[in-house]
Amino acid sequence: MSIEVRNISKTFGNYTALKSVSLRIDGGELIALLGPSGSGKTTLLRIIAGLERPDDSDAAVLFDDEDVTWREVGERQVGFVFQHYALFRHMTVFENVAFGLRVRPRSRRPSKAQIREKVRELLRLVQLESLEHRYPTQLSGGQRQRVALARALAVEPRILLLDEPFGALDAKVRQELRRWLRRLHEEIHVTTVFVTHDQEEALEVADRIVVMNEGKIEQIGTPDQVFHQPANEFVMKFLGQVNLFHGRVEGGRGIFGSLVLDSGGQELADARAARLLVRPHELDLLPSPNGRPSVKVKVTRIQAAGPVVRVELADERGQQLQAELTHAQRRELNLTVGDIVHVSPRDARIFVDDYSI
Amino acid sequence: MLNIIQIPRRLRKYSVLPGFGLSLGYALLYLGLIVLLPLSAIVTRTAQLSWEQFWATVTDDRVVASYRLTFGASLAAALLNAVFGLLVAWVIVRYRFPGRKLVDAMVDLPFALPTAVAGIALTTLYARNGWIGQWLEPLGIKVAYTPLGIIVALTFIGLPFVVRTVQPVLEDMSREVEEAAASLGARPWQTFRRVILPELLPAVLTGFTLAFARALGEYGSVVFISGNMPMRTEITPLLIITKLEQYQYSEATAIAVVMLAASFVLLLVINLLQRWLSVRSGQSA
Numbered sequence: 001m002s003i004e005v006r007n008i009s010k011t012f013g014n015y016t017a018l019k020s021v022s023l024r025i026d027g028g029e030l031i032a033l034l035g036p037s038g039s040g041k042t043t044l045l046r047i048i049a050g051l052e053r054p055d056d057s058d059a060a061v062l063f064d065d066e067d068v069t070w071r072e073v074g075e076r077q078v079g080f081v082f083q084h085y086a087l088f089r090h091m092t093v094f095e096n097v098a099f100g101l102r103v104r105p106r107s108r109r110p111s112k113a114q115i116r117e118k119v120r121e122l123l124r125l126v127q128l129e130s131l132e133h134r135y136p137t138q139l140s141g142g143q144r145q146r147v148a149l150a151r152a153l154a155v156e157p158r159i160l161l162l163d164e165p166f167g168a169l170d171a172k173v174r175q176e177l178r179r180w181l182r183r184l185h186e187e188i189h190v191t192t193v194f195v196t197h198d199q200e201e202a203l204e205v206a207d208r209i210v211v212m213n214e215g216k217i218e219q220i221g222t223p224d225q226v227f228h229q230p231a232n233e234f235v236m237k238f239l240g241q242v243n244l245f246h247g248r249v250e251g252g253r254g255i256f257g258s259l260v261l262d263s264g265g266q267e268l269a270d271a272r273a274a275r276l277l278v279r280p281h282e283l284d285l286l287p288s289p290n291g292r293p294s295v296k297v298k299v300t301r302i303q304a305a306g307p308v309v310r311v312e313l314a315d316e317r318g319q320q321l322q323a324e325l326t327h328a329q330r331r332e333l334n335l336t337v338g339d340i341v342h343v344s345p346r347d348a349r350i351f352v353d354d355y356s357i
Numbered sequence: 358m359l360n361i362i363q364i365p366r367r368l369r370k371y372s373v374l375p376g377f378g379l380s381l382g383y384a385l386l387y388l389g390l391i392v393l394l395p396l397s398a399i400v401t402r403t404a405q406l407s408w409e410q411f412w413a414t415v416t417d418d419r420v421v422a423s424y425r426l427t428f429g430a431s432l433a434a435a436l437l438n439a440v441f442g443l444l445v446a447w448v449i450v451r452y453r454f455p456g457r458k459l460v461d462a463m464v465d466l467p468f469a470l471p472t473a474v475a476g477i478a479l480t481t482l483y484a485r486n487g488w489i490g491q492w493l494e495p496l497g498i499k500v501a502y503t504p505l506g507i508i509v510a511l512t513f514i515g516l517p518f519v520v521r522t523v524q525p526v527l528e529d530m531s532r533e534v535e536e537a538a539a540s541l542g543a544r545p546w547q548t549f550r551r552v553i554l555p556e557l558l559p560a561v562l563t564g565f566t567l568a569f570a571r572a573l574g575e576y577g578s579v580v581f582i583s584g585n586m587p588m589r590t591e592i593t594p595l596l597i598i599t600k601l602e603q604y605q606y607s608e609a610t611a612i613a614v615v616m617l618a619a620s621f622v623l624l625l626v627i628n629l630l631q632r633w634l635s636v637r638s639g640q641s642a
Contacts, residue, residue, distance in 0.1 A: 051536050073540045080540040086533035090555040100541035103551070155541055 001158040001191050002027045004062040008054045010043050017043040018054075019215040025193065025208075027064070030185045032202035033195045035212035036238065041195045042163055044212070048193065049161050050076045063158060076159075079152030079190075083164040085144045087136040093147050094132040097122055100155035122150040125184070142173040153188070162194035166201065178205050199239045203227060211235050233351040236277050243283065243321045245276040254350045257315075259293050261348065271352035282347040283323040285311070285333060294342040297321060302337055304330070311335065313343065396617065402610040414608045415615045419587050420596060427593040428619070430504055431572035434511030439565045442519025443557065449520070450527045464520045467513055472577030479510055480582045502584030507592065510582050511572040518571065519564030526560040559635040566627045573620050 003025040010018040018040045025031050033041040046052040048061060050073035061069045068076050088096050097119045101110055110118065123129045126146040136144055145165065152160060165181070166174040182205050185192055196202050202209045203223040211218045211226055211234075219231035230236035247256030249271040254261040256276045286294060300320075301312040309330045313321040323343060325333075333341070403411065414420070449461050467475065483490045483500035490501060500506045530553070538548040576594040583590040593616055600609035 049540060051540070073536070074542045074544070078540060080537065082533045082537060084531070084533060086531065086537040088534065088538075088552055088555075099538070099543070099551070103538075103541065103543040103547045151537075151541065 001064050002062075003048060003159060003191060003193070004060075004065070005044070005048065006058075006060040006062075007056065008044065008047055008059045008061070010040070010047065010052060010055055016215050018047075021215070021217055023210060023217065023220070025191060027191055028189050029191055030182070030205065030207045031191075031193045032206035032209045033193060033212060034197070034199060034202040034209050034238070036197060038214070039212040040215040041197075041210075041212045045161050045163055045193060045195050048159070049073055049078050049080045051080070077155065077157055079149075079155060079157030079160045081145075081148045081152050081160070081162040081165055083167055085136075085148040087144055087147060087151070089136055092133050092135055093123070093128060093139070094119055096136070096147055097150045097154050099151060118154065119150075122153055125153070125187075126150045140173075141169045142177060145169065145177065149184075153190075157190060160190045160192040162192070164196060165194055166198075167196075174201070181205060203239070211238065213238070230349070233275065233277065236349060236351075241280050241322060242277045243280065243323075245278075247274055247276060248272050249274045249350065249352060257295065259295050259345075261293055261345070261350070268350060268352070274350055274352045276345070276348055276350050278345040278348045280310070280322040281308070281324040282345060283321070284344045284346050285323055285325065285329075285335070286342045286344055287333065289342045289344070292342075292344040294344040295321075297341060297343050299335060299337050299339045299341065302330075302335065313341075399610045399613050399617070402607055403614050405607045406611055410607075411611050414611045419591070420593070420612055422588045423591050423593040423596050424615070424619070426504060426507065426589075426591065427573060427616075428623075430507045430511055430592070431569055431575075433508045434515055434572050435565050435569035437508070437512045438515045438519045438568045439561050442516060442564055442568075443523055443561055445516075446520045446523040446527055450524060464517050467516050472514060472575065473581065475513055476510060476578035476581030479506070479513065479578065483509065483582065501582055502586070502590060504583075504590060506582040506584075507579050507590065510578040511575055514575055514578055515568030515571050518567040519561060522564035522567070523557055523560045526557055530556060559631055562627065562631045562634065566624060566631070569627075570620065570624060573616070 004023070006022045008018050008021045009016075021040070021044060023044075033044060035041045043052060047054055050061075050068070050071060054061070054069065059069060060067055063076070073080075088099065091099070098115050101115045101118065104110075119132070120129065123132055126149055128143060128146055128150070131139065131143065136147065139147065149162075149165075166177050169177065178201060181194075194205070206223060208220060208222055209226050210220050213234050219226055219235045221229070221231075226235055227239050230239065236242060245256040245259060247254060247259070249255070249268045251270070252262075252268050254268065254274060254276060256274075259276070261276070284292075286292065295315050297313040297315045299311060300314050303310040303312075304327070309325045309327055311323045311325060311330075313323060315321065321343060325335075335341070406414065445460075445464065449457060449464075480487075480501050482488050483493070483506060485491070485494050485499075485501070487501070493500060498505075500509060534552055534556075535548055538552045539545075543551065574594060576592075576598070579592055580595055583592065583595075585591050585595055593612060597609045597612050597616075600606075600612065
C-alpha cells in the first residue's frame with residue numbers, strides 16, 4: 001500500500017507543526033521520519049494515521065490513491081504503535097493482542113478459536129508466546145514494545161506506523177529490536193513508517209529517510225544519499241558529527257583561514273559568509289602540510305577504545321576539531337597528546353547562506 | 358536508645374526519611390483515641406444488657422425494618438452516585454466549557470452545607486406543594502416522607518465522594534490508550550466500556566464505598582425529608598436517637614453495635630474487592 005500526503009499544514013494554537021508538507025511513500029517501503037524534537041515528524045505520522053486532521057481543505061492523505069483524509073482512524077486499517085506503548089493495563093498480553101479482533105462488529109468478528117489461533121501466531125512472531133497470561137506491568141520495556149507491535153499487527157493493517165518505537169528502551173535492547181524490526185519488515189512486508197530522532201537508528205533500519213526540520217522536509221533519500229550527499233547544512237549536521245569552519249568564497253575558491261579550497265564539484269558564487277563542513281573521518285592528519293591545504297593543530301585528547309581512534313584537536317585560536325583515524329594510521333603517525341599536526345580535509349562541503357550574494 | 362517501641366528489623370524497610378517509630382506510634386495512638394476508644398465505649402455499654410435483652414432489642418421488628426431501610430437506601434444512593442459521579446467527573450475533566458471551574462467548586466457544596474439545611478431544603482423542594490413536588494404529585498410520584506426522599510437526601514450528601522476520587526485518576530489517564538483503542542477499530546462505546554471503565558473502576562469503587570459509609574451514618578438531612586414513620590421511613594440512626602431520648606442508653610448502643618458490625622463487614626468486603634481489582638489491573642502490583 002502506497003501512501004501519499006499533499007500540502008499538509010498543521011498548527012496547534014500559534015505553534016506551527018507542519019508547513020505544507022508533501023510526500024510519497026511506495027508500497028512495502030520502510031521509511032524513517034527523522035528530525036529533532038519539534039520538527040513535526042510525529043504530527044505528520046499522526047495525520048497519516050488519522051489521529052490528527054490537517055488544517056486546510058486542499059490537504060490530502062491518499063492510501064493507494066484512495067482519499068482517506070477525512071476518514072476516522074478506525075476505518076483506515078493502520079497499525080499504530082505509540083511511543084509509550086499505550087497497552088491496556090487491565091488486560092493480559094493475550095487480551096491486548098486480541099482486542100482489535102474482539103471489537104469488530106459481529107459480522108466480521110472471527111470465532112473464538114480463530115482469534116486464539118491468530119493471537120498465538122502473532123505472539124510467536126514477536127517471540128512472546130510464553131508470556132500471554134502476563135499483565136503489561138509484569139513485562140520489560142522491550143517486551144511491552146513487542147506486545148504493542150503484535151497488537152497493532154492483529155488487525156492486519158495495510159500500513160504500520162511507529163512513533164519513536166525504541167525511544168524509551170536502553171541502548172542494548174534498542175539495537176536488538178532495530179535489527180528485529182528490519183527482519184520483521186522483510187518477513188511481512190507491510191508499508192512501514194517510523195518516527196525517530198536518532199540518526200543511527202534511521203540509517204540502520206530504513207529504506208529511505210525523510211529528514212525534517214521546523215515543520216518542513218529537508219531531504220528525502222536513501223541512508224547513503226542523505227549521509228553522503230546532504231542537501232543542505234542542516235541535514236549534514238543532523239546526520240552525524242561535523243567540524244565547522246567559517247570563512248568566505250572568492251573567485252570560486254573557499255577561503256577558511258589558512259585553508260584554501262577549490263570548489264571541487266560545487267558551483268560557488270562569491271559569498272561573504274560561508275561555512276565549511278567536514279566529517280571527523282574525512283579529516284586527514286599529516287606530519288607536514290605537503291602542499292595540501294591544511295590547518296596547524298595541537299592534539300588535545302586521544303580516545304582509542306573502540307573500533308576507531310577519536311582525536312580531539314585545537315587550532316591556534318582554540319577552536320575544537322574532531323578527527324577519526326584507524327588504529328593503523330595512529331601507529332604510523334605515532335600520535336600522542338600535545339603533538340602538533342596538520343589537518344587537511346579529504347572531502348568537504350561548503351555552504352553559503354541563501355540570502356548572501 | 359530513645360526508641361520506646363522497638364520495631365523488629367525485618368518489619369522496617371530502609372527509608373531516607375527518619376522517624377518511622379515515632380510516626381507509626383503516633384498514628385496508632387491517634388487512631389486509638391479517635392476511633393477505637395469511643396467504639397469500645399459503645400461495646401462496653403452494650404455489655405450491660407443480658408444476651409436475651411440484647412437479642413430482643415436488635416431483632417425488634419421496628420429495628421429490623423430500619424436496618425433494611427438504612428442499608429437499602431444507602432446502597433441505592435451510593436450506586437446512583439457511582440454512576441452520576443462518574444459522569445460529573447468525566448465532564449469536568451474532559452470538556453472545557455465556560456463555568457467549568459464553578460461546576461468543579463459546586464461539587465464540594467454538599468460537604469460544606471450543614472446537613473440539616475440540606476434536609477430542609479430538599480423537603481421544601483419535594484413536598485407536595487414544593488417546586489419539584491407539585492409536578493411529581495400528579496404523576497403519582499411521592500418523594501418527601503417516603504423512602505425515595507431518603508435516597509434523594511443520601512445521594513445529595515454523597516455526591517462529592519465519587520467525583521473527587523475518580524477525577525484525579527481520569528486526569529492521569531493517557532489519551533494514547535484511547536487512541537490505541539480507536540486505531541484498533543473500537544467504536545467510542547467499546548473504548549469506554551472495555552478500556553476506560555476498567556481503569557476507572559477501582560477509583561469508582563473507592564468513591565462508592567465512601568459514599569455508602571457516609572450514607573449509613575447520615576442523620577441530619579434524612580430526618581427532615583423522611584417523615585420518620587415507624588416501620589416505613591425510620592432510619593437506624595434516628596432509632597438510636599429516639600432510644601437515647603428515652604434514656605435507654607444500652608439499647609441505643611446495642612443497635613449501634615449491630616450497625617457498626619454490619620458496616621464494618623460490608624466495607625471490608627468492598628475493600629477486598631477493590632484490592633483484587635487493582636491488583637488485577639496492575640495498578641498496585
